[in-house]
Amino acid sequence: MVIQHYALKPHNTFHFNVYADYFSAPKNSDEIIQVLTNPLLRKQPLFILGGGSNVLFKSDFKGFILKPDIQSIRIIKQNEQSVWVEAGAGIDWDSFVAWSVDKGYYGIENLSLIPGNVGASPVQNIGAYGTEIMNVITRVNGIFLDTLEPFSFTNSACDFSYRNSIFKNKLKGKTIITSVEFVLGKQGKIKTDYAGVKEEVFRLGKPTLKNARQAIINIRESKLPDPELVGNAGSFFKNPVVKSAVANAIALDYPDAPIYKVDDQFAKIPAGWMIEQCGWKGKSMGNAAVHKNQALVLINKTGKATGEEMLALALEIERSVKLKFGIEINKEVNVV
Template identity: 45%
Template sequence: MRDDTSQDLTGLNTLGLVSHAAHYFRLDSERQLPAITQWQQRAGVPIYVLGGGSNLILREHLSRPVLHNVLKGIRLVEETSDAFIVEAAGGEVWHDFVGACIRHGWYGLENLALIPGTVGACPVQNIGAYGVEVMDRIESVQTWDLAQGQPRLFTAQECAFSYRDSIFKKPLGQGYLITAVRFRLPKQWVPVTSYPDLKNDPELAQGATPQKIFDAVCRIRQAKLPDPAKIGNAGSFFKNPIVSAAKLSQLKTDYPALVSYLQADGSYKLAAGWMIEQSGWKGRSLGPVGMHQRQALVLVNHGGATAADVLALADAVVASVRQKFDVTLEREPVLFD
């Protein structure tokens, strides 16, 4: 395995940031995994793992090695009395995998259609949309311990999932390469259409099916969110902040229209996009980057932006929201520096 292959990463991240890796390797077979551990040991520093590049902020020059996970494969592992256990390789495109599940009659992921990225990235971020989080469907996560050079299986419980978070975003779990994810998809399918966009969709009013929900989610996302192929973006750039009931009550006094969602533990999730818009950033730019004109939660690259440009805008937005609402936003994309 060569470890001296350089790579332009500008086209491999959905923000379209100008970036170059001094050391790059493409992983397309699990047979390469032992050599990758040796590669990391020779490099003397941890490897950055790149999937679909949809949740990343890349610096212009990356000195640490970059491993591009393009492992492929989808299979039905087991069929029980109440569920299908389906496995997908880490390099599979997430949206394509969701579509494949619909075609095979394996339901439960349709609310997560059109989320950019790969299967291997989905547990890291615990992706979620329209009332479903992927943690609700994950059975286990198969990984490769890059430091020890051996496989490691994480059960769903061991993944320590929470809102847009998992063990794989914490220091303890960052040394693992996700090679495959297994999903438990229920045979007794129950539609999840509680979110207003789905509840008010005219097509679903006639009766929800997995395919109809899949199609509705695609329509809604395409109407609200810019296509990364046309304008660089990483989807929702900030997490929706979680506050206490007391904090929400205080905010509602000054901002009665503030959008909030009750959580299971009694806390409330706030709509970050609404707060960003109220802070004056919707459709506003700072240099070559800006917050999208239709969806204030999405940071877009108008062309030629670098990580420094993105971070400068992100810091400015965070400062504005904190000043207005006394709430601190946290970005979703991970920084490779």
């Protein structure tokens, strides 16, 4: 079913009051192809929408928004050590993590409470607390938008890197993901080496899979606003990876700077730390603001912010960081 002049406020976590000219949420690949062969819709600008947690709508979308709503989960195969699972693109990501933990499957528990849908997870190569999704993805399935032919990419074909994939660069706007296949462990060891995780796990009791998930949830909830209550898209900026010489120079001026070595040539500096050093934490510009507890998160403070206001705030923050540190920070959100 295709709906005209469709309200997108329930489908973007900033809660911007914007509309799409046309909207459809097909529940399987056949329905996707059906709407994509509609002569009227083929002429419209197209945007593929997932959970709406990583998108900033500047204004109404003059075109067609397609939101895959494929909800199936199936076990492809398994052995004593591992299980291979295919999950539909429309499944809420955290619900999928909860499902895997309830089943006793290891591998994605540290990615708990990340907003969005399964279909978006490989696009961003989502990651948190020492885990990246690229390490458990075996295949990504979907449809090429130009030919409407199916594809099935192996992990190596996805060209994963830090918060990046082939779907975000070379194939951006050229595919629609229908399902993602994962390999999860029936046995495993929880990752607690990220700051604060071990302490929270042991505060909850034993280092079990369920306690690991709850620890991550507790940590994220203590730092990040609930998008159901305060409009936000989680981390607005990527953490920049810079040359070691640049990081070393910053460490001389800021001995307590949280700098993480990537390899012998590069290091990662948290964008949130730099934004905070620029004095933006808790500051507002109109109806848009920087969260008081986490400077990496921009929020719709009053519930009345527009995408243009949020973007203006982001640009000012980028300028401040560039001026103070000589480092360019890039948006993690998709500006539409």
